[in-house]
Amino acid sequence: MPQSGAEGKKRFVLLASQFQQLFDALKRLGYQIIAPTLLDGAIVYERVESVNELPVGFSDEQRAGVYRLKRRGDRAFFGYAVGPRSWKHYLYPPRQRLWQAKRDGDGGFRVIPEQEQTPRYAFVGVRACELAAIAIQDKVFLNGQYRDEYYQRRRESALLIAVNCAYPAGNCFCSSVGTGPRVREGFDLAITEVLNGKSHLLVIEVGSERGAAVLEGVDVQIATEEQWQQAQQAVDSATRRILKRLDTTDLKELLYRHLDSPHWEAVAKRCLTCSNCTMVCPTCFCHTVEDITNLQGTVAERWRRWDSCFHIDFSYIHGSPVRVSEASRYRQWITHKLASWQDQFGMLGCVGCGRCITWCPVGIDITEEIRALRRSEEGRVAPTVPKEESDANT
Amino acid sequence: MVPRPFRLRQVRRETSDTFTLELEPADSAEGFCFRAGQFNMLYVFGVGEIPISISGNPANPRVLTHTTREVGTVTKAMGKLRRGDVIGVRGPFGTPWPIEQAEGADVVIVAGGIGLAPLRSALYHLLAQRDRYGKIVLLYGTRTPGDILYRRELQRWRAQFDLEVHITVDRALSGWRGNVGVVTSLIPRAPFDARNTVALVCGPEIMMRFAVLELQRRGVPPSHIYVSLERNMKCGVGVCGHCQLAPFFVCKDGPVFSYDKVQHLLEKREI
Numbered sequence: 293m294p295q296s297g298a299e300g301k302k303r304f305v306l307l308a309s310q311f312q313q314l315f316d317a318l319k320r321l322g323y324q325i326i327a328p329t330l331l332d333g334a335i336v337y338e339r340v341e342s343v344n345e346l347p348v349g350f351s352d353e354q355r356a357g358v359y360r361l362k363r364r365g366d367r368a369f370f371g372y373a374v375g376p377r378s379w380k381h382y383l384y385p386p387r388q389r390l391w392q393a394k395r396d397g398d399g400g401f402r403v404i405p406e407q408e409q410t411p412r413y414a415f416v417g418v419r420a421c422e423l424a425a426i427a428i429q430d431k432v433f434l435n436g437q438y439r440d441e442y443y444q445r446r447r448e449s450a451l452l453i454a455v456n457c458a459y460p461a462g463n464c465f466c467s468s469v470g471t472g473p474r475v476r477e478g479f480d481l482a483i484t485e486v487l488n489g490k491s492h493l494l495v496i497e498v499g500s501e502r503g504a505a506v507l508e509g510v511d512v513q514i515a516t517e518e519q520w521q522q523a524q525q526a527v528d529s530a531t532r533r534i535l536k537r538l539d540t541t542d543l544k545e546l547l548y549r550h551l552d553s554p555h556w557e558a559v560a561k562r563c564l565t566c567s568n569c570t571m572v573c574p575t576c577f578c579h580t581v582e583d584i585t586n587l588q589g590t591v592a593e594r595w596r597r598w599d600s601c602f603h604i605d606f607s608y609i610h611g612s613p614v615r616v617s618e619a620s621r622y623r624q625w626i627t628h629k630l631a632s633w634q635d636q637f638g639m640l641g642c643v644g645c646g647r648c649i650t651w652c653p654v655g656i657d658i659t660e661e662i663r664a665l666r667r668s669e670e671g672r673v674a675p676t677v678p679k680e681e682s683d684a685n686t
Numbered sequence: 687m688v689p690r691p692f693r694l695r696q697v698r699r700e701t702s703d704t705f706t707l708e709l710e711p712a713d714s715a716e717g718f719c720f721r722a723g724q725f726n727m728l729y730v731f732g733v734g735e736i737p738i739s740i741s742g743n744p745a746n747p748r749v750l751t752h753t754t755r756e757v758g759t760v761t762k763a764m765g766k767l768r769r770g771d772v773i774g775v776r777g778p779f780g781t782p783w784p785i786e787q788a789e790g791a792d793v794v795i796v797a798g799g800i801g802l803a804p805l806r807s808a809l810y811h812l813l814a815q816r817d818r819y820g821k822i823v824l825l826y827g828t829r830t831p832g833d834i835l836y837r838r839e840l841q842r843w844r845a846q847f848d849l850e851v852h853i854t855v856d857r858a859l860s861g862w863r864g865n866v867g868v869v870t871s872l873i874p875r876a877p878f879d880a881r882n883t884v885a886l887v888c889g890p891e892i893m894m895r896f897a898v899l900e901l902q903r904r905g906v907p908p909s910h911i912y913v914s915l916e917r918n919m920k921c922g923v924g925v926c927g928h929c930q931l932a933p934f935f936v937c938k939d940g941p942v943f944s945y946d947k948v949q950h951l952l953e954k955r956e957i
């Protein structure tokens with residue numbers, strides 16, 4: 293890595309043809325690389341070794357309830373938005389053993405804390421909304437009076453290589469909630485892909501010492517002002533392409549005013565309470581625990597597993613669940629994301645990634661439901677609005 | 687956070703479906719400090735872990751006491767444990783009863799069924815500092831006379847201290863000379879000065895709603911009424927999400943709330 297002068301401001305450029313060098317550097321430093329790759333017709337974050345495993349030349353079409361891969365006709369590494377899996381899959385795995393207990397002779401037992409080897413991940417391709425989602429989960433798991441050591445270990449050893457979005461998808465609304473598309477903080481390295489005719493570059497910003505260390509031994513050059521401007525233009529054009537909007541004015545008050553709204557019944561007619569939205573959401577943190585034993589009953593284990601407020605037994609207390617109706621469970625979800633999350637953590641629980649909209653089997657759209665609540669206050673009837681009309685209103 | 691092993695010193699049957707466990711640490715001599723109204727997550731080996739209030743004396747950290755009603759998988763497995771067995775304990779969690787703030791005032795305690803358990807911890811404290819409080823009144827409702835918890839202790843306290851105890855049952859066979867009816871029916875006639883009273887209420891949510899209405903009708907302001915709420919709990923520390931009540935995590939913002947904080951929520955259905 294050349295010395296970055298004061299002027300250089302830690303901005304570098306790497307030829308796309310040499311991107312593999314960065315992967316090799318990560319491996320040399322002992323990181324497991326997790327990056328977007330094609331799996332079962334979608335782009336998901338998985339362990340990869342080489343840049344050839346990235347979804348090169350692919351893009352994703354996303355609408356409410358629709359996800360489709362398309363060929364772009366170029367060699368872009370990052371020409372798509374977010375897929376069904378988020379980084380929480382790795383920082384806060386869907387299933388995790390918390391501890392074991394072993395019986396000893398006299399009716400007692402010993403608890404053995406979990407001693408897993410903490411994986412050392414390098415995430416490549418973390419989008420701006422996802423950095424925001426990680427910051428939210430940091431707040432949930434690390435900032436209370438209780439610190440979740442399982443999350444903490446994984447989080448502290450993970451390296452975050454962000455990517456500025458150039459091709460937002462149809463359900464992205466990060467710009468409404470102030471999380472994207474431009475990456476601003478919380479990364480070790482941030483890449484902007486610049487693809488102009490034959491020129492294919494990766495402009496790289498350094499966000500931390502650890503990030504800088506990765507660039508040692510990678511053939512980067514200091515970015516010229518022109519290259520930097522090209523990178524800026526790529527993100528600016530992304531910002532213009534984001535069409536979906538969520539009006540966040542007084543969202544909390546709006547939702548708290550509508551706890552009794554008949555609108556929840558209207559959503560419940562469509563909602564399958566399948567919990568897809570909570571599983572794909574990068575901020576949802578709810579989990580349940582499972583206690584199991586071996587056949588002899590001498591060893592017991594405690595596991596935690598992602599849970600969802602859409603499951604009927606989520607709120608079970610002896611006799612009956614608190615939230616029986618589908619309407620009350622949808623209300624819990626959207627009220628938590630957009631209202632009570634603010635009381636609990638001082639921020640929205642939604643980063644505008646659009647996953648819950650894309651992966652909803654019936655295409656329920658969080659932004660449309662908020663629009664419907666606002667309209668109901670204007671005295672107009674509009675439970676569901678056709679897509680075109682609603683876009684015209686944004 | 688892993689459970690700490692505690693050994694059962696004593697198992698006492700209270701009624702046909704309730705029992706009290708007295709526990710002491712199995713790992714070290716270090717006692718267990720808590721404040722009245724707090725709860726623990728109790729783990730039965732291989733079966734599961736549930737929230738149970740501490741029903742013992744907060745001034746005695748050497749013994750940890752829990753009273754449990756058998757209703758399902760974990761509570762029934764817990765009821766089969768014997769002296770010498772070990773259970774896992776995580777805690778103490780949650781907010782306490784405001785017993786220090788109540789000094790100088792009358793204290794009225796309204797309990798329904800197993801709801802008396804966390805209130806007994808408060809009673810230990812109130813009676814130990816008896817001269818710091820005005821009148822202390824316990825209004826307690828159970829299903830039948832056979833379901834009365836801590837019967838002998840209540841009798842002793844009544845004789846020994848200045849404690850008014852009024853018990854009512856839902857149903858009684860012949861021989862019961864006490865009240866029959868819901869516990870809320872005891873509130874209108876109970877002797878306390880509503881303008882200077884702190885009320886502590888614990889029981890089924892529906893009973894608490896009506897109790898609060900009666901207390902307010904007597905003139906006790908909502909900010910002087912405290913309720914202990916029950917929600918599904920898996921972690922006890924605000925990360926599993928199960929106990930949410932709109933903005934609150936009942937496990938850490940509660941379970942004890944002043945009524946003015948939660949009134950608007952408890953009036954909503956399925957929240």
Ligand SMILES: Cc1cc2nc3c(=O)[nH]c(=O)nc-3n(C[C@H](O)[C@H](O)[C@H](O)COP(=O)(O)OP(=O)(O)OC[C@H]3O[C@@H](n4cnc5c(N)ncnc54)[C@H](O)[C@@H]3O)c2cc1C
Pocket residue numbers: 608609610611725734735736737738739740753754755756757758759760761762800803804915916917918919941
């Ligand atoms: C803060 C708090 C304090 C409590 N204090 C006491 C007490 O002192 N004595 C007592 O007998 N009971 C108390 N309970 C209720 C007790 O937790 C439940 O009766 C118990 O969880 C039932 O478990 P189970 O496996 O036997 O029942 P099941 O019906 O088999 O329940 C299955 C699971 O659902 C959940 N669950 C069921 N009922 C409740 C419930 N009422 N509250 C929370 N989770 C529930 C538990 O995770 C339980 O394992 C308290 C509850 C809370 C929230």
Ligand code: SF4
Pocket residue numbers: 569572573574575629641642643644645646647648649658
């Ligand atoms: S609520 Fe939907 S749009 Fe918001 S962060 Fe979660 S998945 Fe993304």
Ligand code: SF4
Pocket residue numbers: 570575576577578599600601602624625626628629927930
């Ligand atoms: S929306 Fe539901 S599943 Fe997601 S964090 Fe909130 S309560 Fe949990």
Ligand code: FES
Pocket residue numbers: 918919920921922923924925926927928929930935936937938
């Ligand atoms: S019990 Fe887990 S958040 Fe309250």
